Amino acid sequence: MDKQVPRKRTRIQREKRELIREAALEVFAQHGFRGSTIDQIAEAAGMSKPNLLYYFKNKEAIFATLIQRLLENWLAPLREMDEAGDPRTEIRSYIRRKMEMARDFPRESRLFANEMLQGAPRILPTLEGELKELVDEKAAVIAHWMRDGRLKKADPYHFIFAIWATTQHYADFDVQVRAVLGEKRGGEGRFEDAARFLEGLFLE
Amino acid sequence: MDKQVPRKRTRIQREKRELIREAALEVFAQHGFRGSTIDQIAEAAGMSKPNLLYYFKNKEAIFATLIQRLLENWLAPLREMDEAGDPRTEIRSYIRRKMEMARDFPRESRLFANEMLQGAPRILPTLEGELKELVDEKAAVIAHWMRDGRLKKADPYHFIFAIWATTQHYADFDVQVRAVLGEKRGGEGRFEDAARFLEGLFLE
DNA sequence: GCAATTTTTGACCGTTTGGACAAACGTTAA
DNA sequence: TTAACGTTTGTCCAAACGGTCAAAAATTGC
Missing domain, CATH: 1.10.357.10 (Tetracycline Repressor, domain 2)
Incomplete structure (x- = not known):
């Protein structure tokens, strides 16, 4: 059972993850979780959907860090x-x-x-x-x-x-x-x- | 230009439309407009999606009567x-x-x-x-x-x-x-x- | 009882959605 | 230079979505 160790993050990862959080906050705050789409967030963050999913494993994960x-x-x-x-x-x-x-x-x-x-x-x-x-x-x-x-x-x-x-x-x-x-x-x-x-x- | 005259409603139409409103209120109140699905509302109202759409022409229309x-x-x-x-x-x-x-x-x-x-x-x-x-x-x-x-x-x-x-x-x-x-x-x-x-x- | 009308259903359609994936691209450090 | 690693993209998929439609079933008015 390989535990999910929090990987060490590169500079780009830290910046991009913050950028995504910022964009997601905007979108989630207006439409709620179910009413928001990954595409919407990705566009607000100025990147493609697969690119966004490289930084967060799914929609839930983005929401989770925001709530926390x-x-x-x-x-x-x-x-x-x-x-x-x-x-x-x-x-x-x-x-x-x-x-x-x-x-x-x-x-x-x-x-x-x-x-x-x-x-x-x-x-x-x-x-x-x-x-x-x-x-x-x-x-x-x-x-x-x-x-x-x-x-x-x-x-x-x-x-x-x-x-x-x-x-x-x-x-x-x-x-x-x-x-x-x-x-x-x-x-x-x-x-x-x-x-x-x-x-x-x-x-x- | 045929105006959308409000048709005379049968007893069943009045009852079912009210039933749908009741169900939709429950769903919309919790998930908002975008976060709610017609299927969800239909199930809460105990009917099929096409049946619901027989009483309201689309999702917007249900929401509109509620808001009004x-x-x-x-x-x-x-x-x-x-x-x-x-x-x-x-x-x-x-x-x-x-x-x-x-x-x-x-x-x-x-x-x-x-x-x-x-x-x-x-x-x-x-x-x-x-x-x-x-x-x-x-x-x-x-x-x-x-x-x-x-x-x-x-x-x-x-x-x-x-x-x-x-x-x-x-x-x-x-x-x-x-x-x-x-x-x-x-x-x-x-x-x-x-x-x-x-x-x-x-x-x- | 029967014809006209209303209601319900199942099958279907095009689009959007969350997410996977491999390949391509970029960066870095030996 | 090149191998290793980090990043980005295009393509793809299955499920969910909003909505249509014709036909079946139920109801109503005569």
Whole structure:
């Protein structure tokens, strides 16, 4: 039984694999896994399909590396929430960071949303394991802050959900947001406006 | 040029078309338009592919009727918000209704989310037209309430976005919510808990 | 009961899809 | 120069896909 040892990668392999990931993110985020084709990704990456399949053994493998990398970045901001810090400052920077992610990495957000809509077939274990653990921990921190009267009392889990929902909304439903806000308010400033609003909402 | 007159429909046609819509909603909501196949929908509806295509001329046509019906129901709750009513009561019932929709019609919510993620190719005009008009109108109502000191001051547009985002989150990201809440709190009561939390968030 | 109509089916078609493969091409280092 | 290795391409395949069609089966109206 020859184990699948991760081969040493050449410079070209590293570059091309990154290029493919970039292209695949674009395509998967818009059409989901089943709705995307290898040809689409290959074209977006400026190479032929067989060439792409030289770097990734199949469609699943491309998706897998994206999802894996996504989850690392996804949990990072919440991890940074520090029990020792000032509650309001901590919450405020968490909202800020989440909002910046919605602005700067909308495709990652949409990829995640797509996976959720499909019932999270590939990351359910991570959600029930790593994510749940992290949220349990941070919810306890928030609950503690609330008990000490340093934050308005509320359900800490739904508090976290609400921050997720509202911030990611500006990435996932960006079309709708821009359509409703129209020319004037739908410009670049919309993320800044949203961040300010959310700070008021969650920290009033 | 023979116009496509909407034929009179038999009882069977009405029933089967409804059955197909039901099946298609299930499939489209999970996989999006491109990710869904006619065969999948036909099987979910308990009929053969050619039989399904006897009732709808193609995949697009099925999707179109779903989207059309969806938009009507989607705007209804916001339409009911009444300027003459008590602001806090109006907001509270809007949140309640939206939350009930997330609980009772999660597939509709996911279908909508899927369309958004793909850039709303089929409903962008409606968003820029009908939806924007409605939101403009209701945002003005809310702004008025706020100016009169009957509601805490905030940006009315982002206020509405936040209600959409948080309520729909419990339908679209249901897997995640259940995974994080776990056995105990992830049961049927989660929608009620969420509704209570959101009332506090938006109205306190 | 029977003719007209509606519904269902199986067989089929052209295209797209994920993926395999060998051959050709390029690069490097002895 | 050449052998070894990494990269790219064109060709091919089987399965899945969206959709058509004629004919069979079921239903309806008289």
